[in-house]
Amino acid sequence: MSNKQQDDPLYAMRHSLAHIMASAIQHLWPEVKLGVGPVVENGFYYDVDLGDVPLSADDFERIEAEMHKIIKAGEPFERLEMPALEAVDWARKYGQPYKEELLNDLQREGTTVAKDLDADTLGVAAGGDSKVEKVSFYRNGDFTDLCRGPHVESTDKVGAFKLMRVAGAYWRGKEGNPQMQRVYGVAFATPKELRQYLDMLEEARKRDHRKLGHELDLFVTSELVGSGLPMFTPRGTVLREELAALSNQLREHYEFQKVWTPHITKKDLYEKSGHWAKFGDELFLVKSQETTDQLVMKPMNCPHHTRIYASQPRSYRDLPIRYVETTTDYRDEKTGELGGLSRVRALTQDDSHAFVRPDQIEQQINDLLACAGDLYETVGMKLRVRLSYRDDSAAYLGSKELWASAQEQLKAAVLANKLEYFEQDGEAAFYGPKIDFMVSDAIGREHQLATVQLDFVQPERFGLEYTAEDGSAQMPVMVHCALLGSIERFLSVYIEHTAGKFPVWNAPEQVRFISVNQGPETVEFVGKLVQQAKDLGLRVHVDNSNESVGKKIREAEVWKVPYSVVIGEKEIAGGELKPRIRGDLVVNGSDKSYTADEFLKTVAHEAKSRVSKTSL
RNA sequence: GCCGACAUAGCUCAGUGGCUAGAGCGGCUGUUUUGUAAACAGCGGGUCGUGGGUUCGAAUCCCUCUGUCGGCUCCA
Numbered sequence A: 001m002s003n004k005q006q007d008d009p010l011y012a013m014r015h016s017l018a019h020i021m022a023s024a025i026q027h028l029w030p031e032v033k034l035g036v037g038p039v040v041e042n043g044f045y046y047d048v049d050l051g052d053v054p055l056s057a058d059d060f061e062r063i064e065a066e067m068h069k070i071i072k073a074g075e076p077f078e079r080l081e082m083p084a085l086e087a088v089d090w091a092r093k094y095g096q097p098y099k100e101e102l103l104n105d106l107q108r109e110g111t112t113v114a115k116d117l118d119a120d121t122l123g124v125a126a127g128g129d130s131k132v133e134k135v136s137f138y139r140n141g142d143f144t145d146l147c148r149g150p151h152v153e154s155t156d157k158v159g160a161f162k163l164m165r166v167a168g169a170y171w172r173g174k175e176g177n178p179q180m181q182r183v184y185g186v187a188f189a190t191p192k193e194l195r196q197y198l199d200m201l202e203e204a205r206k207r208d209h210r211k212l213g214h215e216l217d218l219f220v221t222s223e224l225v226g227s228g229l230p231m232f233t234p235r236g237t238v239l240r241e242e243l244a245a246l247s248n249q250l251r252e253h254y255e256f257q258k259v260w261t262p263h264i265t266k267k268d269l270y271e272k273s274g275h276w277a278k279f280g281d282e283l284f285l286v287k288s289q290e291t292t293d294q295l296v297m298k299p300m301n302c303p304h305h306t307r308i309y310a311s312q313p314r315s316y317r318d319l320p321i322r323y324v325e326t327t328t329d330y331r332d333e334k335t336g337e338l339g340g341l342s343r344v345r346a347l348t349q350d351d352s353h354a355f356v357r358p359d360q361i362e363q364q365i366n367d368l369l370a371c372a373g374d375l376y377e378t379v380g381m382k383l384r385v386r387l388s389y390r391d392d393s394a395a396y397l398g399s400k401e402l403w404a405s406a407q408e409q410l411k412a413a414v415l416a417n418k419l420e421y422f423e424q425d426g427e428a429a430f431y432g433p434k435i436d437f438m439v440s441d442a443i444g445r446e447h448q449l450a451t452v453q454l455d456f457v458q459p460e461r462f463g464l465e466y467t468a469e470d471g472s473a474q475m476p477v478m479v480h481c482a483l484l485g486s487i488e489r490f491l492s493v494y495i496e497h498t499a500g501k502f503p504v505w506n507a508p509e510q511v512r513f514i515s516v517n518q519g520p521e522t523v524e525f526v527g528k529l530v531q532q533a534k535d536l537g538l539r540v541h542v543d544n545s546n547e548s549v550g551k552k553i554r555e556a557e558v559w560k561v562p563y564s565v566v567i568g569e570k571e572i573a574g575g576e577l578k579p580r581i582r583g584d585l586v587v588n589g590s591d592k593s594y595t596a597d598e599f600l601k602t603v604a605h606e607a608k609s610r611v612s613k614t615s616l
Numbered sequence B: 001g002c003c004g005a006c007a008u009a010g011c012u013c014a015g016u017g018g019c020u021a022g023a024g025c026g027g028c029u030g031u032u033u034u035g036u037a038a039a040c041a042g043c044g045g046g047u048c049g050u051g052g053g054u055u056c057g058a059a060u061c062c063c064u065c066u067g068u069c070g071g072c073u074c075c076a
Helices: A003-007 A007-027 A055-072 A085-094 A097-109 A191-207 A209-215 A234-253 A268-273 A273-284 A302-309 A358-378 A400-416 A457-461 A488-499 A518-537 A549-558 A571-572 A595-607
Strands: A043-049 A079-085 A134-140 A141-147 A160-170 A179-188 A265-266 A285-287 A296-297 A321-330 A346-356 A380-388 A421-425 A434-440 A448-456 A477-486 A511-515 A540-543 A565-566
Touching: A007 A055, A007 A134, A007 A141, A007 A179, A043 A160, A055 A160, A079 A571, A085 A097, A085 A134, A085 A457, A085 A565, A097 A134, A134 A273, A134 A477, A141 A160, A160 A191, A160 A321, A191 A209, A191 A488, A234 A321, A234 A346, A234 A358, A234 A477, A234 A488, A234 A571, A268 A273, A268 A302, A268 A421, A268 A457, A285 A571, A302 A321, A302 A346, A302 A457, A302 A477, A346 A358, A346 A488, A358 A380, A358 A400, A358 A434, A358 A448, A380 A400, A400 A421, A400 A434, A400 A448, A448 A457, A448 A488, A457 A477, A477 A488, A511 A518, A518 A540, A518 A565, A518 A571, A540 A549, A565 A571
Parallel strands: A380 A421, A511 A540, A511 A565
Antiparallel strands: A043 A179, A079 A134, A134 A141, A160 A179, A265 A296, A285 A296, A321 A346, A346 A477, A380 A434, A434 A448, A448 A477
């Protein structure tokens, strides 16, 4: 935790609220055993162990009421220090085994052992490796907690808050440890800011891709098919294919070639790549009835692509060799991790691998950064990049020198492209460092989607080679890239980003013709329009139902169709159409009429050029 | 996988141990031939997610499984 955050008054407010909440819970359930209560994005939480008592949202009212009492009392936060050994006795005396464990670790090993817990929740300064002599406590009213601080002056200076939810969390985040109940709250300096945040959440709820996916008939699931295995309807499939086409086109522009690989393989492939050792327990196994080979569903595509590369001797003149494949991978994710389209068991990657000479790395990365920039500009999302480096753990393959050089090259490319970036250790893939693209959506949330990865490990493990100018055998470098990431995950973000108001180029239905009546002239006129539109490659629907025009307009709005055109006697007589344009597409609200030809050609052009606003 | 919640008509939901399980929307049929966000009337539609148990009696209470949601953990 940086000093900057510690100095933030909001930080002290949120942290103080965590204490106030713990204190309130202790008033209501005196037997509570307390874990830790740090500040998190937008608020705070506290982990509590209430034995067999399950907390639920129904309890929030009582807890909040108790918190308000404490706040109203304006109890000062007092800091006290005591020797670590004495603190252990204190924790034991008050029946707080979790605090006792923390204190024991602190005074025995220093802060490094407890680093995983966020040093700011502990009563010590972060970063020191030495044994801790003294720890600090904060007291308000009858509540005392091991804590580094800082806090607000007194309990009435904490701004506005709201308890949000309760969830299970392992003590110290380790699976084998006792599970505690984590109570989350959000907190802001003023009620107005709290209101704004809650409004944003409400907006996010309205845009939830699972809700919209159902309402707009984009994808479905079935109990018979199983968890994490969504199926795409005709409308949803249009979206998938338009997005994949964009991704493929961008890379084909940079000389990537499409390849195809099967979805099952012998596990030998992944033993060789190193994936089996690392992800073996997350692979779907396939049993052949004839051979004894252990087959698996492919969880990724790079090893397959190395086989295509290695199928022929390669010359330095052939490089870079670049493959792109949009294909579905299968990962046996834990059931609790699945949700909507954001985490699925069958995920479709727009995956590419470039095999390059070391001197071509920079150019290759530049190309891919350009692709990513184009793609996210087209879909209207801002991006910044995270340089994902390794840390000191043993989770990575390949020499440290190789890693250092790879990390340097990625950073150089990011700097050269003047991208907004930040660096983070421990986020790399096991075979190499990554440039991860962090994408901001329309309501300010950030998601990780695209990624560019440098890989020296797999070329080595697979013994990839090319013949250099001097006749020697050299090893190529692999550059992995997925622009959308996985189409399913991308869609989960994109549906919420657009709130289902898809731009013309990927809208499942681009134009809807609404007939005023069902007379033969109308039917014939609309029929001609539809044919004309289809010839231009447009996706059009006709609403010729026996309903009022108002009702049919409403339907088109509900389905978020970009253009709807009412066709009645006027249009048939005059030949001019007056399209109703979905609000978000309009630049400056005009109300003009167009000939059918003019209108349809403009829409077709907008679709082709993938614009997000209309010129109509 | 773990902790917690939830599952009633195609959809959104009401019904918390006692008559034949309801509503709105959607669907179907008829009337109406409609002009930019919901015409009117009628009719269908549910072994209350699955399997088991408790009980004279279960949508309602208990257990199993499946699925969904909020988190934890994980993410090539």
